Amino acid sequence: MTKQRELIISILKQSDRHLTADEIFFLAKLKMPSIAMATIYNNLNAMNEAGLIKRLHIDGVADCFDKIVEPHDHLLCDKCGKISDIQLPSLSDTLEEHIGAEIEDYELTVHYVCPECRRAPRRR
Secondary structure, three states, rough: OOOHHHHHHEEEHHOOOEEEHHHHHHHHHHOOOOOOHHHHHHHHHHHHHHHHEEEOOOOOOOOOOEEOOOOEEEEEEOOOOHHHOOOOOOOOHHHHHHHHOOOOOOEEEEEEEHHHHHHOOOOO
16 A cells, blocks of 8 residues: 555544544645645555545535444534444335335435534524
8 A cells, every 4th residue: 555545544533523535634734745636546546446545425515434334324513514423223224125126336325414513503
């Protein structure tokens, strides 16, 4: 594995949230000042294709990258945009039964308002 890929994996593993390519680039520049944005994109794409990380595409939100590649779902706060992992029972069997075909993969994003945003005072 290249030094650049090791750095990107390290950044994702140390993060407590899902990061965008821009955020990964900013953090990578702190440790490897010569790294280019194209290197970040190329490595993220290659690592996603290899199953080392997972790209999250959610409409209206910049693509993020997830260090957890095992099947799981996500919560998206509609106020602050925070994305969180949630482990729900698989829907594959139910979906396959309804459509009569094998499911290769699915992504479920549940929209809600996170506890922090619910506690925040309302602006008038």
